[in-house]
Amino acid sequence: MTTTSLITGASSGLGAEFARQLAARCSDLVLVARDREALAALAAELRRAHGREVEVLVADLLEPSELDAVVARIADAEHPIELLVNNAGIGLPLAFEANDVDAEVRHGRLHNEVPLRLMHAALPGMLERGSGRIINVASVAAFIPRSTYGAVKSWVVNFSRWANGYYGPRGVTVTAVCPGYTHTNFHERLGLPPGQEGVPGWMWLDAPRVVREGLRDAARGTAVSIPSKRYKTLVGLTKFAPAGLAAKIGARGR
Template identity: 60%
Template sequence: MNPLTAKAADTTALITGATAGIGAEFARQLAEQGHPVVLVARDAVRLMATAAELEKRYGARAEVIAADLTDDAGVAAVVARLTDPAQPVGILVNNAGIGLLHSFAENDIADEKKHLKLHVETAMELTHAALQGMLERKSGRIINVASVAAFLPRGTYSAAKAWLLSFSRWANMAYAPHGVNVTAVCPGFTHTEFHDRMGMDKTVTPRWMWLQAERVVREGLADNENGKAVSIPSKRYKVLAAAARVLPARLVAGPPRRAK
């Protein structure tokens, strides 16, 4: 075992939303690096299948927690794992997310509250839990999967991701000097199940705007390891985020969502 793999074997990574899309890719790349992984998602069957695949393919130890992170009991189960001193978690990836197809006024407010809880409250609570042991050990990595939408005016999804972006920037400034890197990874449109679950017509978005999850995760992990507070995968989205700071909102809002 080389030194890098040996070091990874001592650092457990916990990933939420780990059975599909960007979360599954984080689990795959971290397992490939040699990290034991804790996979969190709602679907127990898919969790077990994902864990078995990672163990078979990479020899990584894979633990599963079936939990709905829009539910207090589900969040509590993950908090308990993050704060278990006998099984320290050195990397936290807050990736679990949902999207709402319609406009704020059209959505059921119960769905909006779940959306806000998952993207903001749950991410905040899990980060707080993980920080306790990381600060004590003076070592840790936290990745909050935000979105380039955090820079754009796109309803409550943008608002929630903007909170996550601002929080991550501050947290990295506050805790990097104590050994804990915190990074908001802000991808643009990425080929995953996310938009399909929303029922969104993906043809509305030009082909050049779509990224692959492998690239998003690879760049996000590298930026986090290098201590960057914000990671925007690809030059095209770096340009878009920069333009959003100076151009009128209506020009950078992006294409409207449309049902299939």
């Protein structure tokens, strides 16, 4: 049976990789991002490679009217969304005191308010059908002190853990996927050239692996997915790390 998945931040990075792997698994797609040209190119690629139905929804999720359009699409009972991937995100420098406070507010809204609204739109239909999956892309930063980025991702993990336990018995699972440093264009958008993030090579993951393991764990109904054994181990060790050491770990990279 054909399903439909909606992915935010789908024009590049992990969002585009989610789209490619889901299309290969016979899912139709609704791709959401700001970059019209990139979305159109990806949609054409997926239609050509997999013969899937691909809908493009150009939206800046921080603009209320455009966010409302995405909410309405998710809530459309005649064209249900079986899998919601909340992937849209931005990064800021770690020096909170030096950042523009309005930029910090937008950062918080995109990582917390936007997925909250989209999940709230998706859940009634999923619960009525007795099935559905939600994937929230978080980060291992959720477990490590890392300025406001760690704080917003911690919210994503904690809410996902609660929602999975609460809605899972009714057929709807919620999974927080928590990658470590992953090769995408995320760091380039911060203005940092590849190889200059100050992070050892062994700490880097590739996007296909992150998405593959995230989809596997979501299918299993896992509340928190941490791709790779190395990051599972690191996250486990943070529980015992002194606060000062944890803060130094969180200061690595950008």
